[in-house]
Amino acid sequence: MNRLAIKSLALAMAWAMPGLAMAQSTPIDVLNRFTDSGSQREVARAIGTLCPAGNRLSARLQQDCNSLVGAAFGNDASVRSAISRITPDNVRVAVDRGQLLRRSQNRAARGAAIGAGKFPGGGMALGENWISSDGYSYASAGESFGDWGFYATLEFNRSERDASLNQDGFDGDGQSLTLGLDHRFDGGWVFGGSVLFGSSDVDFTAGSGDQEIDERGFNLHASWAGATGWYADSLLSFGQRETDQTRLIGYTLGSGNSSVGVNQSYSADYDSDTRLIAVTLGRRFDQGSWSFDPYAMLESLQADVDAYDEIASSPDAAGAGWAVRVAEQEESFTRGTLGVRASWVLSGDNGVFLPFIDLGFVNVLNSDEADAFVRYTGDRSDAVGQQRLNFAMRADGEDDSYGRVAIGISAQFAEGRSGFVRYAQHFGEARYSVREFQLGGRFEF
Secondary structure, three states, X not given: OOHHHHHHHHHHHHHHOOOOOOOOOOHHHHHHOOOOOHHHHHHHHHHHHHHHHOOOEOHHHHHHHHHHHHHHHOOOOHHHHHHHXXXXXXXXXXXXXXXXXXXXXXXXXXXXXXHHHEOOOOOOOOOOOEOOOOOXXXXXXXXXXXXXXXXEEEEEEEEEEOOOXXXXXXXXXXXXXXXXXXXXXXXXXXXXXXXXXXXEEEEEHHHOEEEEEEEEEEEEEEEEEOOOOEEEEEEEEEEEEEEEEEEEEEEEEOOHHHOEEEEEEEEEEEEEEEEEEEEEEEEOEEEOOEEEEEEEEEEEEEEEEOOEEOEEOOOOOOOHHHOEEEOOEEEEEEEEEEEEEEEEOEEOOOOEEEEEEEEEEEEEEEEOOOOEEEEEOXXXXXXXXXXOOOEEEOOOOOOOEEEEXXXXXXXXXXXXXXXXXXXXXXXXXXXXXXXXXXEEEEEEO
């Protein structure tokens, strides 16, 4: 009789012995006593269902299950930490609402912030001020620029999410470069496109893993400005991300010579796609050297994340059985923003400078924040004619309303050259902290 069979037999006897304190409890019941969240209880359900079967799991996963369930029946306090660590509660970072919407919105802002010959005002609205010769300019009356414009924007951002009941927290740092081209037509119309190249590093809470993300995007934007100050902006954006992810776990069950130590790293590579449609309607009011720009913006985003398998760093060592397969994830969001921008004119010897402030109030109108479904890669239930067991990583709802503020300065120089710097951050959003810094330039020809 091999060691695995002996351990399984001993574990079965322990479950069946009526003299034990927890003999009348099922493995699921006993494991649940060491859980603190819905996601952890899903893990307990999966382990408590699969482990006693004895023929549905790989040898490695069976051993890891036996160790954990045996420790739980022995009332080992370290089981609580073990369950917390093996729960893959960071799998939803790939579809985190705050991350996706921030990235997509910023892609829109970068793609068109100084597109269409406008100064940036933040968000999706492409600007307060036309730099043209049609009356919407602070440039001299006789100055004119080309119909074509090339622009570039560089961005640095940082986002943080506190851990919640079912989801891991993270810290993320990113940077990106956007290059764009547009053309101005009669009647106040501008059409253009841009490409984006970016990267991000995301660290999970308490050293539980990380992500390295490479991002590419393509944007199409159209704008119109009327003679009375009304304007409309629209954007269609496509993005693709390649993610290299690492999940780390470490725990010890028992003590002394009978202890079981786990120190594993699980790696995964996967792709994701995003699609964003956004429209903005606003009107600019001029009062002397001041300009006020109330606006309304509507954004709709769809994200698709490919399924992926984790690979244990030490496949023959304890804990390798906890590697999971994450099913394909789909998320969709719709949000509206009501905001107002204010800017004022400072004339200099070398150009015109416009400091601005942008205040927006955001409301998520529709959100499909679904649970993420996973299964153990060592689940071999199909080999014995049974269905593999999927279990859910629960989604915690996020705030539907929060604010966003941005400050910066734009500048118009001779020969159709312009530029800007901008800093923005969110406020009033539980668990999230988002900060962004952008700078860009434009040349018309």
